[in-house]
Amino acid sequence: MLNYTQDYLLDKRVKIFQPVNGYRASTDAIMVSSLVHKIKENDKILDVGSGTGAISLCLAERFKTQNPQIIGLELQPELTALSNLSAQANHFENILHYFQCHIKNKPDFIKPCSFQHVISNPPYTDHDMPSPNASKAQAHNHTDFNLNEWIQFCIKMLAPQGMFYMINRAEAVDDILFAIHKKLGNIKIIPLFTKDLSKAKRVMIVAKKDSKAPTEILPAFIVHSDEGYTPKAFDILRSGKSFFD
Secondary structure: OOOEEEEEEOOOOEEEEEEOOOOOOOHHHHHHHOOOOOOOOOOEEEEEOOOOOHHHHHHHHHHHHHOOEEEEEEOOHHHHHHHHHHHHHOOOOOOEEEEEOOHHHOOOOOOOOOEEEEEEOOOOOOOOOOOOOHHHHHHHHOOOOOHHHHHHHHHHHEEEEEEEEEEEEHHHHHHHHHHHOOOEEEEEEEEEEOOOOOOOOEEEEEEEEOOOOOOEEOOOEEOEEOOEEOHHHHHHHOOOOOOOO
């Protein structure tokens, strides 16, 4: 197994094991996890491209009293193993499990149309200069990747009226909207800005399967101020609140 560190999320409420040299979760994972506002008892949640497990670990912590059944799918076996260690360290082993697989191989241990929530922080691009670190390159820039196919897999896994959540680079919004057109509705587009308000760096998407409700562009979400995180970002990243609280 990879050499790893023990780190923390949500103001040290969640332990996470991550490679010393390799892919490590960023604030993007916690941000997108905050889009999940409410779940029902025993809801099934799928984290596609789970990396070191940050998204689903945050969800398990926030919703553990609702006894969700959370599955993470990850291509890299070393990250999958670390994620399962993290789940055990947080006593989430009854509600959270990670599996190593390639989504192109159509994993047969999960059923289409069976998840009430599907969430993803997919690789951002296949044409940026890749990282010299193999794990980071595979997580961020792996060449065997197509954003449209990735989103189609997510939609296929969603149950009727299920909710979809994603974060990606702002310039990918055209591709995302093309992929979900006429399949998901009630789309909410949330542009994320750093202190520099001239250009959004990220975009978060929330959408509902089978909905015909119109698309909304929500107000800009500013992550940083001169003093550090903005109050809303602090509530998400440290206090574990939902974006919609």
